[in-house]
Amino acid sequence: MTETLTDRRARLMGPNVPTFYRNPVHIVRGEGVWLWDKDGKRYLDCYNNVPHVGHCHPAVVKAIADQAAILNTHTRYHHDLVLDYIEALTARLGHDISQCIMTCTGSEANDIALRMAQAVTGKIGIIATDNTYHGNTTATSALSSRRPPIGGYPAHVRLVPAPDSLRSPDPDGSIFAGHIKAAIEDLNASGIGFSGMMLCPAFANEGIPSVAPGFFAKAEAVIREAGGLILCDEVQPGFGRMGSHFWGHEWLGLTPDVVTCGKPMANGHPAAAVLARPDVMAAFRNAFGYFNTFGGNPVSAAACLATLKVIDDEGLQENAAKTSAYVMDRLRALRHPLLAEVRGVGLFFGAEFVLDENNTPATAFVEDLVEVMVAKGFILNRIGRAGNTLKIRPPLPFGIEHADLLVDALTEALATTKVPA
């Protein structure tokens, strides 16, 4: 008897290890926006944001291979590459954000950002939305609502209702700002105090609700009034995905105190960063002797530099803008009895399906739809509180021709996926 890969995973990784799809795909090769499984079946990658400039981009692969053969050590010695990269990256940021700590994962970056807010304010209370994800460390996972932390939610975390453009429209963000104000008051009343709010400016894990630039203005005023910091998690929206802007916070129009980056930064090589103003950095650096062995090593820095250069050289931000508009036009033209809302910004797209006028989530239908699409050779997934929103978030080289393949297939899948009675 041959052990299946699923059984082998369970034996070696333990129970409850997440995979995508009812029949997990077994991918063995990638190139650009394409993936191939072990049987040679080709998939269009409409989902992965880690291979930001395309799977196995030769310029990034070469940068990694070349530097790995020359030197890979840590930042307790001097090296130019990490400084070259920080200089290039901070040049993309305004708001006096000019300093950086390199880490290996977005989780590590957000874990630091939380401590920066604590170091600046001397308080520990933190606010996030109630349908988000900012990382898997003990500290960052306390902000996730999917599953309570071991030992229960800590007293210093307040989760406010995530924006939901379908069920509770809030065009000027005043409802959202009100929730934040109430959470701050509660933190202060409890004696914990308020250090800041962490948010993804695209609300990517919240299901990409339709919010417009300016949505966060009232919330920002409330946070500033209370002396809190704004910690902008750019792990998903950053690096050109928004199309119109390089960063999510630029698009939304808010002023971050701290910006964190992760997944797309080195096209899959484990690299991430925390960027901050010098005063914020100094508060953290003086309170905490932070050092990250692998963070900012020469190979990671080379991979980051190469990824940034490809974004520019290949005009990938512009491509994201162009493709975004095209995909949105085509998605808006879709017709289906359960399709309640099509949303998108840059190369983030959501299509929410509901069962009735009460917007009861059509979770099982979207689950089936995803499986049909995967069978057709399209890698995508679902998101949102009830998992009833189709989530499309392709690598940046995703073009018009790929968009046509995707939406044509989706049109067919919508016509054939069984609608609940």
Place this chain on the structure above:
Amino acid sequence: MTETLTDRRARLMGPNVPTFYRNPVHIVRGEGVWLWDKDGKRYLDCYNNVPHVGHCHPAVVKAIADQAAILNTHTRYHHDLVLDYIEALTARLGHDISQCIMTCTGSEANDIALRMAQAVTGKIGIIATDNTYHGNTTATSALSSRRPPIGGYPAHVRLVPAPDSLRSPDPDGSIFAGHIKAAIEDLNASGIGFSGMMLCPAFANEGIPSVAPGFFAKAEAVIREAGGLILCDEVQPGFGRMGSHFWGHEWLGLTPDVVTCGKPMANGHPAAAVLARPDVMAAFRNAFGYFNTFGGNPVSAAACLATLKVIDDEGLQENAAKTSAYVMDRLRALRHPLLAEVRGVGLFFGAEFVLDENNTPATAFVEDLVEVMVAKGFILNRIGRAGNTLKIRPPLPFGIEHADLLVDALTEALATTKVPA
């Protein structure tokens, strides 16, 4: 005016960013046990444990370059390499430890290990030594005593006096076990409860005190009696460094519930792991939906597999054993008025210098000694509570000929470094 690298670092990274040495070295190339700085000066690397099988080992570089060109994605899809690696790694472990979570850093691994102890026991109290380091996340940094966490030490952490073979000899570990017993009683009395103890079985950050196999037996009995887990941080001792054994805990003779690995695992590529028994893994996996985007990706798995293969193919554990014995013989033959104790196990060596019969640390002298050695082209450092112990921890290919170069230079340096009046 040209900005110095030190100034450029401060401008881009902020204040209080640690570098080694008064005049930080600017390393640009590495090969085997050798490093070269920007002026072409060659250094013998007697310190770095990250380039475990030697800087830029061609087999590891090739594995990274080859796999990066084929596919680099995450473990929500099936892939063989990560399973091949976990199978190979768990085959090196006893004590029914057969399952693994791949992460990117030892900090992430230890952050999980702490939650595993909590998930198994339902308690949160944790014990470590008072001169240790287990990581830089919010949760793991609470175990470090070098600088208090922002917001102060949390109530659930108890730090027990680290073994100190020079100042408080404790050959059978009964004093150490007594401290642990008192800490457990204190955690229980305070209502916090006891989840486990995290330790490096070589006590590497504690200054590599002279402890012998069996030292931890009494402590282990105390911990077992109290229902706690033993979380073995193998980031430094693991992967053959001990010479006589592949793991530190094998050498010390203790039974871990959880083993964590980091730095040396992929020879500098950011990879780390948490290994546990199935019951411990299940308790964590069922309490917490852990996923690490970069952890166990195909490139990291390929780098890990290659590193493990080189350790075996080149007999590096055996080399560590042989070199260890030789270095210890030569270090023991050193004579210097301030040299109080020479210690070592595997390719960890310490030489502690004191000013007087009260064992007053000769910190300034060792600081000078390190600078003299670096000027001579030898990369090493200092460790211990007062930084008065010379720390030598070379990559595993470090051989007899390198040991001779090192100890000859150290003999000269001891003769020329100014002794305080």
